[in-house]
Amino acid sequence: MPYSIVIADDHHLVAEAFADLVQKFDNYDVLFVAENGRDLINKLGKSNQIPDIALVDLTMPEMDGFETALQLQQLYPTIRVLALSMTDREEHIVRMVRNGAKGYLLKGCRQSELRQALDDVMTKGFYYSDFLTTQLIRNLHTPAEGGPLTFFKLNGREHDFLKMACSELTYTEIADKMCVSPRTVDGYREAVFQKMSVKTRVGMVIEAVRHGVIDL
Template identity: 55%
Template sequence: MEYSIVVVDDHILIAEALSGIIQKFRQYHVLYEVENGKMLIEKFRHPKNIPDIVLLDINMPHMDGFETAKWLTQYHPAILILALSMQDEEETLIKMVRYGAKGYLLKNVRPPELEKALDAVVQKGYYYPDWITHKLLLNLSSGKEQNMAIQLNERELVFLQYAASELTYKEIGEKMFCSPRTVESYRDGLFEKFGQKTRIGLVIYALKQGIIKL
């Protein structure tokens, strides 16, 4: 089966380079490139322009990747979104996951990893970079929900919900009326309970187990 792809990136040379690389992959072909989310919405007026996968840059003028992912998830939930970014920040990844991205890829990867990411999104439903813990990937790849024997208190649940936002730890502390040190203690306690090592690990694990909802 062949999958259709649209590249959304305001850097025209990068978009064309990505298209050229993807056209060499056996299972994929590029329908077109656009420079931002608004242009994508215009293209979607014609059903023939709706792809299976959207490669989505995050930082774009007029309508950025966050807004575009949110729109795609609302109006075209069947489309697989693979985010493209120069940033390896957990907060950015969390926000894209919240808005419906099924994968996250840094722009400095080599073509084989791009193809690997596309294959993973199509076959497994997700793709996350190497700096996400291996244990998190095992949790994500499990087809069955695990029974939560872990006991969480109210403050930990509140922290988890805020952790799924783009707020910094300092801003979370302000929302919870506590010090940054206390916020870190909630985080560290959840690291131990969930067996995770990163904020995105906590969030995606909690989402998968149904502890929090976006």
Template identity: 55%
Template sequence: MKKRIAIVDDHELMAKALSSLVQKFDQYEVLYEVSGGLELMNRFGVGLVPDIVLLDVHMPGMDGYEVAKWLKDNYPAVRVLALSMNDKEEAIVKMLRNGAGGYLLKGCKPHEFKAALDSIASKGFYYTEYITSHLVKSLNSSKGADPITEMGFNERELNFIRMACSDLTYNEIADKMCVSPRTVDGYRESVFQKMDVKSRVGMVIKAIKRNLISIE
């Protein structure tokens, strides 16, 4: 049985090009093309659930990060391959953490696209040469000093970091830690200062790099 694919891309020409390419592969068929996350949700709502979603990252309205997270939460069996022109580490990490099984640059060769589809279909994940040679190396680049000792984290701050690298809101973190939201704000400010970051996303990326958390 052919694997059914949904294409989510707000650029119609790109969506059509992807669809045409997929149709050349015997093992796959394009179920539909949509221009955004809300359209995808509507199709899912009437039972049109594909096996694989080819997902653009940067789209107006509901972007690829949000769509990937929605799929992860509501349809975990649907496999996601992100497609983007953005090769920035932050974008890749965020998509992988939000549930994408692979991240492919739109400028890739057709044979690499086919390899990605085959890997996503059979194993649920696909890591390009860029990710394996550059990103993973980056994520594991700081293996010298113990980061907990080096940055001076206490146990409460470490607990906060692990929770903040999940999908919990800061208020939910406060509830789980049995402290006030103001206390959590204090943990956040302290952690941001010790990590030398200015945002929650920056904290997540640095936590991965320093092996404080891992990508599952």
């Protein structure tokens, strides 16, 4: 059974272009196209099928992509949101991730990247391109004191590791800065991964941003 997709974009031609592309992919089917977030929510309420993926434009009248992502997370948590945008502004990327988006695509992306994004969100649960990862890691700063300790129940050393890991430092460099062995850093990493329910460094960074543990 093909994966089902809905698209929300107030630019009709853009929405139809994405719909036509998706329809050409094996194992994917477009349920409907909505004019904005409110239209999307209304159509979902009348539909007898919950889609697997929602392609959501950021700038829409009545209900923009940020609010739409929040609404979908609350009302339909199983829907994987992929953000669509004409811009690569860091604050927009981070805000959408915090609002539950599983990936961020520029509208000028290649057909192959769209396909990769759809495949990744269905198999991995997220799509984090090199561009997205670089934008997030490069702009991370220290979290508010106590945030990660209370949210993810990290101890002090795990907290220190998380802050350094949300940077471009290698694990070896983190070990040097923490004055511990690389094996000890491996232990911190595994503990943090387990407490944050992630499997990769990128996933750890994304979750830290999404839950407000790391602030811009």
